[in-house]
Amino acid sequence: MNETEVKKRIESLRAELKEHNYKYYVLAQPSISDYDFDMLLEELTQLEKEYPQFDDPDSPTRKVGGDITKEFVTVKHRYRMMSLGNTYSEEELKEFDERVRKGLGRDDFEYVCELKFDGFAISLNYVNGELRQALTRGDGIQGDDVTTNIRTVKNLPVRLKGDYPADFDIRGEVFMHRAAFERMNAEREEEGLPGFANPRNSAAGTIKMQESSEVAKRPLDLFLYYLIADGPEYRGHYENLQKAKSWGFPVSEHIRKCQTFDEVINFIHHWDKARHDLSFDIDGVVIKVNNYDEQEELGFTAKTPRWAIAYKFKAEAAVTVLESVSYQVGRTGAITPVANLKPVHLAGTTVKRASLYNEDQIKKLDLRIGDTVFVEKGGEIIPKVTGVDISKRPADSEPLEYAKVCPECGTPLVRKPGEAQHYCPNDASCDPQVRGKVVHFIGRKAMDIDSMGAESVELLFDAGLIKNYADLYSLTYDQVIQLDRMAEKSASNLLLGIKKSKEIPFERVLFGLGIRMVGETVAKKLARKFASIDALEKASREELIAVDEIGEKIADQVIDFFAQEHNCEIIQQLKDAGLHMEMEATEGPVSDQFEGKSFLVSGVFANFSRDELKASIEAHGGRNVSSVSSKLDYLIAGDKMGPEKLKKAEALGIKIISEVEYMGMIEGEIKDEVEPLDTASGFTQDDKVKNETENKNGDGQTSLF
Numbered sequence: 001m002n003e004t005e006v007k008k009r010i011e012s013l014r015a016e017l018k019e020h021n022y023k024y025y026v027l028a029q030p031s032i033s034d035y036d037f038d039m040l041l042e043e044l045t046q047l048e049k050e051y052p053q054f055d056d057p058d059s060p061t062r063k064v065g066g067d068i069t070k071e072f073v074t075v076k077h078r079y080r081m082m083s084l085g086n087t088y089s090e091e092e093l094k095e096f097d098e099r100v101r102k103g104l105g106r107d108d109f110e111y112v113c114e115l116k117f118d119g120f121a122i123s124l125n126y127v128n129g130e131l132r133q134a135l136t137r138g139d140g141i142q143g144d145d146v147t148t149n150i151r152t153v154k155n156l157p158v159r160l161k162g163d164y165p166a167d168f169d170i171r172g173e174v175f176m177h178r179a180a181f182e183r184m185n186a187e188r189e190e191e192g193l194p195g196f197a198n199p200r201n202s203a204a205g206t207i208k209m210q211e212s213s214e215v216a217k218r219p220l221d222l223f224l225y226y227l228i229a230d231g232p233e234y235r236g237h238y239e240n241l242q243k244a245k246s247w248g249f250p251v252s253e254h255i256r257k258c259q260t261f262d263e264v265i266n267f268i269h270h271w272d273k274a275r276h277d278l279s280f281d282i283d284g285v286v287i288k289v290n291n292y293d294e295q296e297e298l299g300f301t302a303k304t305p306r307w308a309i310a311y312k313f314k315a316e317a318a319v320t321v322l323e324s325v326s327y328q329v330g331r332t333g334a335i336t337p338v339a340n341l342k343p344v345h346l347a348g349t350t351v352k353r354a355s356l357y358n359e360d361q362i363k364k365l366d367l368r369i370g371d372t373v374f375v376e377k378g379g380e381i382i383p384k385v386t387g388v389d390i391s392k393r394p395a396d397s398e399p400l401e402y403a404k405v406c407p408e409c410g411t412p413l414v415r416k417p418g419e420a421q422h423y424c425p426n427d428a429s430c431d432p433q434v435r436g437k438v439v440h441f442i443g444r445k446a447m448d449i450d451s452m453g454a455e456s457v458e459l460l461f462d463a464g465l466i467k468n469y470a471d472l473y474s475l476t477y478d479q480v481i482q483l484d485r486m487a488e489k490s491a492s493n494l495l496l497g498i499k500k501s502k503e504i505p506f507e508r509v510l511f512g513l514g515i516r517m518v519g520e521t522v523a524k525k526l527a528r529k530f531a532s533i534d535a536l537e538k539a540s541r542e543e544l545i546a547v548d549e550i551g552e553k554i555a556d557q558v559i560d561f562f563a564q565e566h567n568c569e570i571i572q573q574l575k576d577a578g579l580h581m582e583m584e585a586t587e588g589p590v591s592d593q594f595e596g597k598s599f600l601v602s603g604v605f606a607n608f609s610r611d612e613l614k615a616s617i618e619a620h621g622g623r624n625v626s627s628v629s630s631k632l633d634y635l636i637a638g639d640k641m642g643p644e645k646l647k648k649a650e651a652l653g654i655k656i657i658s659e660v661e662y663m664g665m666i667e668g669e670i671k672d673e674v675e676p677l678d679t680a681s682g683f684t685q686d687d688k689v690k691n692e693t694e695n696k697n698g699d700g701q702t703s704l705f
């Protein structure tokens, strides 16, 4: 490469890495593997070393990823939050060891080896034994304040016990156990929501959710791995973690002091295999110098400590042969191509199938039947095909042609502009779609017919007793009792469950209809706005888009749904069966006065219970949220509300009103012009970072970590 080419490559690598950082940290939806990312970063590091003339302080080699989002308050870290240098090779690890020995000028120090949890980094500040603040890493200098969300993590100690320091920081990783993640994804699927690719993404995505009540429903877990506390008694890392454990923090038991490099290597070898027996994902091992004085002696590079390193495990890969490609049809008609492989052993299981995602992915790999392929099980639960060994390609192989028609019903597939997925448009009679729709309809968050499951749906379809979910309401006892393995009691329970579902409110019936992109929240919004299925059917695209959080894509799906004759017939059948196809008088919207406005209700009130107040906000078209962010419109402050919330809301200049003022607003007396109750703190949005605790060394620069 000449200099111009090098410059170009450097620029393109920087742009690419920034994009990947954004996808990983902010969106929690990475599109490449950690390994591929690390290789790109390594290439950039090398080029920047060789060509210092193209140096740039803004390069991703100099910065920590960055997860800051505009929805949260950004707060400066008391101690800088570093990332770790990493390596995939034992030779490089040996070089790290040599650097440490040389840096310290002696060999009688100790390492601590720990698991590298594959989750989301978090820094907690505890004052007098209680959590005061939780920050994400952000760009390492400042992070997002996610305290309210972190408080919902089940194993986070609410109140510490024992002899803890009065004010300290502790850092760790929020993650999800694999089983909990799979359960959560299954539930999402049931609700028609897209699943997360792996536990790490779902943990990261969850921490950045706006609704803490939603966060609380997600099964997050926590391990702490670094204590920062003042005092001579807190200078040993291993000892600190044992103390933290005694105060009530979750600390992993898989941690070991090592005196020699060989012991470190043994720990790594052990966990490279044993990691599959853990109930959560790790992506490597972290090696740290134990003593804090020695850590300080070694210091930092721009981005990482010189006293620690992460040894990362390569995603396990296997080589096998692609025998065929088949296509799966989901409830919404989405087509997923699946690679059928010659069975191969990989990371503790036999792999026969792997995901191919979509047509573009197949084209990118230039995949052909008979190809020798590499299969990887990274963080993803379903293995994926990552490449082809072209040298082994059969001479007569042909490029793969993507399916043109639905494998289930033969209908030509469609792919909408801008979408990666193909769809089967025959939602009226494509078998997996109609069956899937019934399973969705009876689901817990829709009609909640718990006397039925996916198996009974299959039986009813196979016996020709139903063709869609509306047919459930004309089933008779004589029909149901004839089903395979159906006892009298289950038959009457099943019918009772169906009958009881007629009481389900309109917003859940609407969700149950299974309109593409109309999940639980959207259904609620549409139901509240239009109040009946007839009004919704008549709504124009403009009227739909005018509803808070309803975009063009959702609006088009709603219009598409009602444009199909068979859907209107099903709706008529449901009406005839007596389902709620409109809001009850008491549920209906009272006004749309607060359309587009968000409220946070906090504290205790004299005239309302908290739930009543929330219901009143919704009835007037407003939205309830559970944490303070710059997007919040009103904080309704009751007695005994948390001082943190109040402080944060003041800092952001959010309107803080009393319940009496709220009542005035809904009576139309005060309208939208309420002044904040208390602006005495003088905080402004720009001040908020500056006002956070300054660094310990008081020089305004971040130090140590």
Ligand code: IVH
Binding pocket: 082, 083, 084, 086, 114, 115, 116, 117, 118, 119, 120, 121, 122, 173, 225, 226, 286, 305, 308, 310, 705
């Ligand atoms: S120590 C300055 N220990 O891995 C040292 N980090 O790739 C701070 N991680 O930013 C980190 N397990 O988010 C440490 N046992 C462990 C860890 C760990 C996972 C994460 C952490 C860190 C990232 C670096």
